Amino acid sequence: MFNPSRDEARMFLIDTWRKRRAGALLSPLEDLTAQLIEKHPEYYSILENPERYQDKDYTPEHGTTNPFLHLMMHLTIEEQISIDQPHGIRMHFQRLVAHHESEHSAQHRMMECLGEMIWQAQRNGTAPDGNVYLNCLEKQ
Structure with missing residues (x-):
């Protein structure tokens, strides 16, 4: 299982x-990651300047998206769709793609729900609840 630390995940992206x-030559996971990065040209300079950005903290108070978290959430969603876990996630993805006419836009909608699930788990001190995720996706 790929469960990197914050620094390992950032170095993997960089x-x-x-x-x-x-x-x-890239591994299949690296190739998928590079394809996701290519869809985010706004992050190129961050990934190309690790000495400046690798250790930077991105907090909601600053009003900026954490590019490393954003890309890792894309990877998470890609894996979830490929194995249909939690069960039904692939169906939600297909529905969102049809509605938003773009796999990338559909994944961004899914990120909102993935983030909600993670936030609730952290707030409650519990494991992430796939039902929270799926229920949120039903409303998208």
Whole structure:
């Protein structure tokens, strides 16, 4: 199971982008990650300047999106869809793609619900509840 620390996840993104730009051979996971990064040109300079951004904290109070978290949430959703876990997630994704006419836009809607599930688990000191996630997706 891929369960990196914050620093490991950030280095994975930075290294993957460096390898993509250099034309190096990528693993399947790195290739998927590079494809997701390519859909976010607003993050290129962050990934290309790790000495400046690798240790930066992104808090809601600053009103900026955490680019590392955003990309890792895309990866999480990609995996969830590929294995249909939680069960039914693939159906919700397909419905959202049809409604929003873009897989990328559908994933952004899903991120809102994934974030809600994570926030509730942290607030309550419990494990993430897939039902919270799925119920939120039903409202999207």
